[in-house]
Amino acid sequence: MHSHTVYSRLLLAGCKYTIFAAFWLHISAGAEHLEQIIAANYLDTYQQNERRLEAISKQLENLPIPNLREPTGTGGFLSDNKEHADDEVVITFNWDQAHRIDATALFPLRLFMDEVYDENLYWPKLITIETNVDGSTTTLAQLDGAQARLRQSLPELVTFSPTKTDNLTIRCTGLQQHPNRDWHAAGFAEIFIFSEHHNLAPIAKLQTNGSRDGKYVLSSKFLTDNQTPLGLPQQAIEDKKKLNYFRQVTENKALNETPLTLTLHYLEPIAIDALRIDPVNHFYYGQGFPVRFTIELLDETGNILLPHNQYRRIALRNPALNPFIANFDETKASSIRITILETQQGVTPRAPTIELSEITALHRGLPLIPAKKIDLLWRNEIQTYTRGVKSRDITLRRMATLNNGETENGRIISQREWTEGLHQQQQLMEEQLMLRSAQTAILTAIRRGILMGSIGLVVIILATAISLIVRSRIKARQHVLHLRAQIASDLHDDVGSNLGTIILQTERLQDLIHTQHEQDRLKKILRLTKESVLGLQEVLQTTSPEIGHHKSLATHLQELTELMLGQTPYTIDIDPIVNDALTDNLTRGRFMLFYKEAVHNAKKHAQCKHVDISIKKDTRALILCIGDDGVGIDAKALSKASTLRTLKKRAEWLSGTLTIDSAKGKGTRLTLELPLNTLRRRSA
Structure with missing residues (x-):
């Protein structure tokens, strides 16, 4: 096996396994995981972004959590x-x-x-x-x-x-x-x-x-109307099990005949300008929330200071998850009385209920201290809850949640604090989005780098393989050229010398032998030997032109023609341009073989009395014409593919066009046209 073949197979196998390894690393082993490992361990920007993303997540945990599912409250x-x-x-x-x-x-x-x-x-x-x-x-x-x-x-x-x-x-x-x-x-x-x-x-x-x-x-x-689309202004707490809500079952939806009254009593008069009532979302948003009610601020003796009668006759729109906030002129009150005339019907056909999560007095947007005592009056029955007094009655315990500063879902906070938290959440989420986009861009760049590095590695290996293969082939070609030069040198020095000696000895024998028969035999030997010398010179010219004496093609053809035709009369006209047109050794060798075959056919088979040879050049081709006045070839034989098969094949190898003009008894004329552009391309 040749060395360059071994190199080729080994290097191609190496390329195949390198490509497989690169893509296995990039895809099979999980490119994203690899990219994250690289980024997390070697890129400061990625590490800083990750630390900031972690800090943002912790900050978001401590901010108000809005309802981002379906909208709540009124439309807007x-x-x-x-x-x-x-x-x-x-x-x-x-x-x-x-x-x-x-x-x-x-x-x-x-x-x-x-x-x-x-x-x-x-x-x-x-x-x-x-x-x-x-x-x-x-x-x-x-x-x-x-x-x-x-x-x-x-x-x-x-x-x-x-x-x-x-x-x-x-x-x-x-x-x-x-x-x-x-x-x-x-x-x-x-x-x-x-x-x-x-x-x-x-x-x-x-x-x-x-x-x-x-x-x-x-x-x-x-x-x-305080009905935002995001739900309750509150801060969620971790342990929601501690939070409860008030629930009172009623007999009918309208409570006109027997309204339910909740009264919050404070230890001392409080400055108040708003009252917030929070719904319950345990079953259905706004279920059990009063839709017709009155709110009254009372003094120490129970007299009405300020009433809020907006929803005595007209029902309140469903507040969904939003609290209802009643606004007053700033007033000092000792008690707050809520009279519930009608509640929202639940989604299931059952007895209507009053369900509230929190009732909170506000002053300039901030929640006030819880009430000291809460009275519930219905059907002339009073149930009281006093702060600090434990009771096993479930209604009284639930009444305690009405004013403890915590709704069903979290701690009461001001609208300002809630809005600031939501705004900060929006800014943090936007920063989080931009950082994640930056992280994705970094990972994408690393992924592209891994891919390009893999491709670059494969290209380097392929280039190295090709380089080694080319170098191996150049080395092998140089070895062949060296052997060819050595063989040509041996032929020139040994065979050429021997042929020259044979010619000298044959010429001396001609001087010594006078018998006509022997003289003819010596002439044949001398002619064959000289033809062999010319053939050897042509071989050396084709394979190793630096060996031996360089002779122009025109001169060589004239000497060869004289030897081959011998006594047969001929005319030969060779344009010296043939020396410049046929500089490629391979083309020159093929042309010489075609020429010898054509002249040999004219001498041996044509039985001619004269041969006419010319080599000319026009604007597009080098033209060789060899004509004789011999027996010719009939049309039937000329149409056969086997006729002059060798000449046709050699013309094809020369990329030339061979024209055969012959007829029975009228001789034969061969015309070979070699395009000049083909000859120039081969010589280049």
């Missing part, structure tokens, strides 16, 4: 149709007296319906918050640009320098278009306006320049 506000995105939607809040405001929170719409299905639909691209103080308009804040990458109905909290004013205006431009209709609008689910922890929006007079009131449960009045 949506402006009427606007023709263009540049049209303006204006929302104005006015108060009877000036307040010091320092922040506002905007909750995105969260619509889930057949026509529109989107969490953040109609969020304006440009929101300007301004106020008018002493006739001068001041811009408090401006939100510019597209909506956040990640919102999930979380609010946008906008803080600004505390400003004392009795009005606030929100201007919206860059309105979003309806997903499949040609109109634009702006909308919010809820708007909070903060004075520290106090939400002033519900006590303001609201005006807009166009609202879709009464359509798709969207109305301007829902902007300040």
Whole structure:
């Protein structure tokens, strides 16, 4: 087996197993796992991002957890149709007296319906918050640009320098278009306006320049009803088993004849401006929540200081998971009385119940201390719960949960604290999203590097293999050329010398022998020997032109013709250009063999009296013509493939065109045309 063949097989086998190993490492062993190992151990940026992602996860655990499933509360506000995105939607809040405001929170719409299905639909691209103080308009804040990458109905909290004013205006431009209709609008689910922890929006007079009131449960009045789409403003706690709720079974849905009364008594008069009532979501959102009721603030003697009779005759809209907040002018009260006239019917046909999670007195947005005593009056029966007194009665124990500062799901916190937590959650989640995208990009780059490295390794191995194979073949060719040169040298020195000696001895014998018969035999020997010398010279010229005496092709052909034709008359016309046209050794050798065969046929088989030979060149080909006046070839024999088969084959090897013109008794003319462009390409 040749050495280069061994190299080829070994290197190709090496390439195959290298490729297999690279892709096995990249795919079979788990490229993602490998990428993470590389990134986690060797890339500082990846390690820093991972530490930050871990810190964000811990921070998110301590923030309020909003309800991100189905929307809760009322629908919110949506402006009427606007023709263009540049049209303006204006929302104005006015108060009877000036307040010091320092922040506002905007909750995105969260619509889930057949026509529109989107969490953040109609969020304006440009929101300007301004106020008018002493006739001068001041811009408090401006939100510019597209909506956040990640919102999930979380609010946008906008803080600004505390400003004392009795009005606030929100201007919206860059309105979003309806997903499949040609109109634009702006909308919010809820708007909070903060004075520290106090939400002033519900006590303001609201005006807009166009609202879709009464359509798709969207109305301007829902902007300040505390019914956000995210549920309860509270902070979840770990052990929810400690949390309970109040439940009272009633006989019928309407309680007009025998209303149920809950009275919260405080140790001393408290300053109060709002009362928060939280629903229960144990069975169904809002189930058992009062829909017709009154709230009264009482003094020490039980007289009514301020009543809240808004829902005495008109039923409250289902609050779902949201608390109901009743707002009052700031008042000092000793007791709070809630009279329940009607409750929401449950989803199953059973006796209506009153289910409440918490009742909390508020002052400027902050929860007050729990009540000292709670009375429940129904059917002239009073049940009392006093703080610090343990009772085995289940109703009394459940009454204790009505005012302990903890709802069914968590600890009561202010709307400001809750909104700040949600806003921080939105910012952390957006940072988390960007960091994860960066981590993915790093892993993708490593994956690409592994793949490119594998490909590069394979390319290097293949290049090395090809280089070794080429070098092996070059070495083998050099060895062959060396052997050829050595053989040619031996032929020139040994066989050429012997043939020269034979020619000299034959010529001397011709001088010594005078018999005609012997003279003819010596002439044949001399002619064959000279032909052998010319053949040897041609072999040396073809295989190793550097060995021996270089002779032009034209001269060589003339000498060869003279020897081969002998006494047969001939004419020969060779254009010297043949020396430049046939410089390729292989082509020259094949041309010489064709020439010898053609001249030999004319001498031996044609029985001719004259041979005419010419080699000319025109613009496109080198043309060899050999004609004789011999017996010729009949048409039938000329049509056979076996006629002059050797000449036809040699013409094919030369990429030439052979034309045979002959007829019985009219001689034969062979014409070989060799295209010059083929000869140049072979010589190059």
